[in-house]
Amino acid sequence: MKTLVTKVRNQNLFQPGETVVVAVSGGADSVALLDIMTRLECGLRLVVAHLNHCLRGAESDADQAFVASLADNYHLPFVSQSCDVADLARRERLSLEDAGRRARYAFLEQTAEQYGAFSIALAHHQDDQAETVLIRLLRGSGGTGLSAMAGTAGDKLKRPLLQVSRVKLEQYLKQRELSYRTDSTNADTAILRNSIRHELIPLLRRYNPKVSERLAATAEILAGDEELLEGLTQAAYQRLASAEGGQVRFQVEPLMKEPRALRLRLYRRALTELRGDLMRIGLAHLEAIDLLAASPRPNAEATLPGACRVSRCYGSLSLGHAAAQAPPLWEQVVAGEGRYPLPGGGVLLVERLPRPDSLDTGSRWSAFLSPETVPFPWLLRGFRPGDRFTPLGMSGAQKIKDAFINEKVPPQLRRRIPLLLSEGEIAWVPGVRLAERGRVTPRIDAVLRVEILEITP
Incomplete structure (x- = not known):
């Protein structure tokens, strides 16, 4: 023929x-x-x-x-x-x-x-x-x-x-x-x-x-419609989504202004980029993501098939691979200056320096400590319920959980932040604040600079 x-x-x-x-x-x-x-x-x-x-x-x-x-x-x-x-x-x-x-x-x-x-x-x-x-x-x-x-x-x-x-x-x-x-x-x-x-x-x-x-x-006919809708989705994705470090993140406020149908398509696009396919992902999963985005709760998360985690943290919605978690109970001794890998990922750097003119490091993930009031050996460990510290400039103790909330630290990140203790007292909560115990006084000539690298939610 x-x-x-x-x-x-x-x-x-x-x-x-x-x-x-x-x-x-x-x-x-x-x-x-x-x-x-x-x-x-x-x-x-x-x-x-x-x-x-x-x-x-x-x-x-x-x-x-x-x-x-x-x-x-x-x-x-x-x-x-x-x-x-x-x-x-x-x-x-x-x-x-x-x-x-x-x-x-x-x-x-x-x-x-x-x-x-x-x-x-x-x-x-x-x-x-x-x-x-x-x-x-x-x-x-x-x-x-x-x-x-x-x-x-x-x-x-x-x-x-x-x-x-x-x-x-x-x-x-x-x-x-x-x-x-x-x-x-x-x-x-x-x-x-x-x-x-x-x-x-x-x-x-x-x-x-x-x-x-x-x-x-x-x-x-539907394939032609899909081609048109996919073009609209691509334009919205470029405008609303940001990809970094194996995650796709949306800001909740502009996301929720889009029609529901477009939001579900955006989630599909994000999951496809993360996983390579949509195997075992159905409408119920997309709707669960949308409920998370619309939730009045500032922090919440859900796990999807394919070891994919979706988390709502204050004003942002993140989709990514389920991260490895630090052991629930862990301790690590810091004997002095050096580089210390952390169980949940990341590295602690410790070095002794002449006292700088400014004690502002410009980052919540680094600080200057007094070698006199925070002597070695130090103990690094994860957050435990009931932990308290006295923030720099304050006289009363505060629950670290409350400090995390005040600073809007994502829940999944809280579990991975190492607390720094000296002589049994918390001297620094990385990502949050230095403790009063670690204060550097004017008469000190040398300081200990500490920094946490590569901790991400």
């Missing part, structure tokens, strides 16, 4: 002369795709790639042999790889379909890199698109999910048959007298996609004979 070849050619998905990896399972769709790709007449250098999922024993091996023979008939290079998809699914706690997809795309990307290919051609067609829309609708999805598969995805993935029905592909194979393999599991309606293909779509055809075509068209 020249019209089918022309239809694929007119999409201009491939540059003349480029190398293209063609994913061929041996089934009808991929066999048709390979044959069409060989007839595009634009000098493509094709590589046939087949992944053996090792799910059907001898049948899977026969599929692999069939595709190898097919590649040989076209005089094309053939690349194959075997993957125990069932074992991968168990190890990664994935469905067989998700595990197979992950293994397949990893193999295709690897093959493309090996051959210097700019494109990977996949055999998804119009009926696959309709099934995908229904699967995502049944599982619960927004516009992003319902736009389903794109004709081009990322830098390499191309789907030339996305506007071609299964019936037309079968007609093409018959006319070209091409044989293909049939996967016996395709008839198993215990698998959701097969159930939709063999039971739900035939039922829906009673209401609209062209239901697959209409679902695919709906996905195409």
Whole structure:
């Protein structure tokens, strides 16, 4: 059918002369795709790639042999790889379909890199698109999910048959007298996609004979809407988000002025940047982030799948990887000058200096202490409930918890701040204030400069 070849050619998905990896399972769709790709007449250098999922024993091996023979008939290079998809699914706690997809795309990307290919051609067609829309609708999805598969995805993935029905592909194979393999599991309606293909779509055809075509068209319309919305999201993200130190941070006040739908998209974008994907992230997680942002509580946090932490700290909302915490009870002796790594991350620097003209270090994370009133050895330890100190310039004791709150120290950072004690008394609370005990008096000629480096929430 020249019209089918022309239809694929007119999409201009491939540059003349480029190398293209063609994913061929041996089934009808991929066999048709390979044959069409060989007839595009634009000098493509094709590589046939087949992944053996090792799910059907001898049948899977026969599929692999069939595709190898097919590649040989076209005089094309053939690349194959075997993957125990069932074992991968168990190890990664994935469905067989998700595990197979992950293994397949990893193999295709690897093959493309090996051959210097700019494109990977996949055999998804119009009926696959309709099934995908229904699967995502049944599982619960927004516009992003319902736009389903794109004709081009990322830098390499191309789907030339996305506007071609299964019936037309079968007609093409018959006319070209091409044989293909049939996967016996395709008839198993215990698998959701097969159930939709063999039971739900035939039922829906009673209401609209062209239901697959209409679902695919709906996905195409939604994809166009998504492109527009994604542009708006990108502009808002550049305006509202700041990324630093493995975190994405939003200021709550301007964030909450945006429409809820845009806020949820911003959270999706932030999580994608942090994690690389949105696996196991659903609407409930995005809504939990939004509730945290809108909460009247100044400090709160939540943990999301993928070891991702979301925290609200006063006027900012931060998304990042769950940080390693310092041991709940720890102590470290500081015998004198030097550099001391801290259990929860960060470093304490201690050095003896001539007394400077100004005792203002310009940072709450450094201070000058009196070597007379704060003698060595010192003890560093984490905050404990009930800890008190007398802040510099005051006469009464204050709870350190209250000092943290007054200075708006994030809760997750409080657990990692080392308190500096000398002779059993707190002399300095880094990030908050020097204690009266550490006061440097005018008659002192030398001071101890202390500084904490690299403690971040």
